[in-house]
Amino acid sequence: MSCDEKKFLEFAETVTKIKYDDNDTVIVCGDFNQSGIKRIKADDGDYYLPMNVTTEGGVAVIDTMLGCGFHQMCNLENAAGNVLDLVFTNRFYDLSLSESLTPLIETDVWHKAIEVEITIDENESELNDVTEFYKYEAADFVAMNEFFVGRDISTEIEQQDDIENSFRMFENVVYEAMDKFVPKVTVEKSTDPPWYNKQLKNLNNRKRKAHGRSKITNDFADYMAITDSFVALQGQLFQTYISRIQSDIKSNPKHFWRFVNDRRKRSEIPSIVEYNNQTAISDASKAELFANFFESQYIPSDDIDLDNLLSECGDNAFDIELNEADVLKALLSINVNKGAGPDIIASGNCAKHFEKRENNTDF
Template identity: 35%
Template sequence: MSPEYKCFRKDRSNSNIECVMGGGVLIAVRKDIDGDEFFMDETKDLEAICVRVSLTNSSLYLNCLYIQPTAPIETYIDHLRAIDKIEDSMSLGDISLYCGDWNLPNTKWINDEDGLGLMPIIGDSECAKAIVTRRVTDHLLNRGSSQLCNLTNKYGNVLDLIHTNMPELSLVEKADMLIIPEEISDAAHVQIAVTIECEPALGNSNTSTKSINCFKKANFEEMRNFFGAIDYSYLYNMLDINEMVDSLYAILYDAIDKFVPKASIRSNNKPIWYDNKLTNLKNVMSRQYKKLGNKPKVNRDADEGDFKRAQADFCEYQKIHYHEHIKDISNCSKSDPKRFWKYINGKRTSNTIPKKLSYEGTTVTEDREKAKMFANFFSSV
């Protein structure tokens, strides 16, 4: 496992599964993303684990599970109880993602009326697996979760299911980058890539963090004692003035490091007018683009209309919202000049003086001549 990830795991030895070969479930979360295990008594004896990831304004509940092919219906009910516990703990706007091998073969999946999720075709069979499949799908549908995976294995079965309450922001496809080479991977399973559009609280590529000294919380009394205890006489023995200055600064920086705490400031690199609605429109546009595949000619069944409509919605709202922002900046030039000039300075690409200056037909390149030209220009203002 890469050291860049936190590993949350439930080994088979810690569950009530009797099979000893392989097994276990694992969720890896990048270390710069805020995620912790969501503990439940309901999963104590199950091969399942849940991690709650903090998003900017909500949470993502990621649940991974495995159910044996010979598991009785009681095991499925226990897993559904665990899902109920997750759902009951969620707040408005939270996202749930339930992934795993449910081992429900001989079930066909078709698009639902909205085209966002899949509905099972089970028939009227009264066999044990059919009864379990109906119970599981009905329970999750009643909880507002849609099933998104229709990738069949070598034997034509869909064993690995993906349920989420946000199908409109999700995309399920066969993984391009395989963790396990196909020649040695389990033929009963397809390696799946799931993309869900959300913004983690940490690790956002649009944000940066810098550390600064917080002098408001500095211990100035200890700093004063620190300076008072130093014998500065050795500075007078230095013949080089630059060496004396460097030594004095070294003392100052040492005091700052010891007595002034540091604070982290996160800055967002997105434009100030970039709001949540625009982010959501961009996410929808990206999801529609991914559905097209790498190129429309590769995916002949792809409908470019959905992507073009999402792209048009994004571009139209971005244009309108940007012009509203510029209008607002213009209107505040007198009432709030600081804000106005902050915007103007932010548009500047350089603070250097041009190499050439021209005024009234005269062009100069020397700094002294540039200064005279500025003086002449502003003397008439």
């Protein structure tokens, strides 16, 4: 065994010891000096699969990376047509790779300067892995109605000194009812691409286990067979996923934009913000420009005398009688594709779980 082969085997063993969580982005890169190996682009993402790997060290590196869930992203050929510098990552959909046009140091004909851009969602953290939702279909609406009837909300509202406090009081009562009578469910955030299904996840687990056995027995036949099945199924699922998005783009464009956002993984404010012939670089100056923009979208209402308008209203101006049909009609008019507002109440559940009442409700 040559010295280089021994180094590759030692390197492969070291990679298996890397510890990271699902939300961590790991990048393993360097000059692997593996000439003569060609790579083809994968069907389901911007990474490359090696062809005709023959050396023991090369097989060890490739098998280890695949077994650890790392994908190789670089296919920049040098003057001899070889790709010597490789970039492996566990989250290829968060990275983009290109040849650098402004290298930090002088390069040679054998190694091109590589520029890697990684997109990190600043809001992504371990706390966001698990999210709680109200499960309205399991709510006790009968008990909730009794709760509202038992509370003299109208009297409590009248005791408030302004409309803002009245609203906050009413809001607190609604939240209290939700916490008491609407159970919550915990949903774990998935880090898998949206086209992954149960069968593909199972193959991925089998592939990792087979890789572990192969390192002991030195027989990679089973591992390579499972890997081939995994790559083939992943390509099929990805193409099916793309076809479904394309066919539904007119009737349901939200799936298309969700796909774009998932691939882009970018929600940050640009490094330079320009508005009204002004340029902002710092966070404070950017916030100021945003404030100026939103302020320009609204017309000041200083000329409206709210106290005078209220004084012209009669005693019964705000006595509104609503019946069950009026409430249901309003709930059915809500766009169920919109997300929940500040009240955290999902619009798709309002009409579906509307509890009918025999008597009219007075506000």
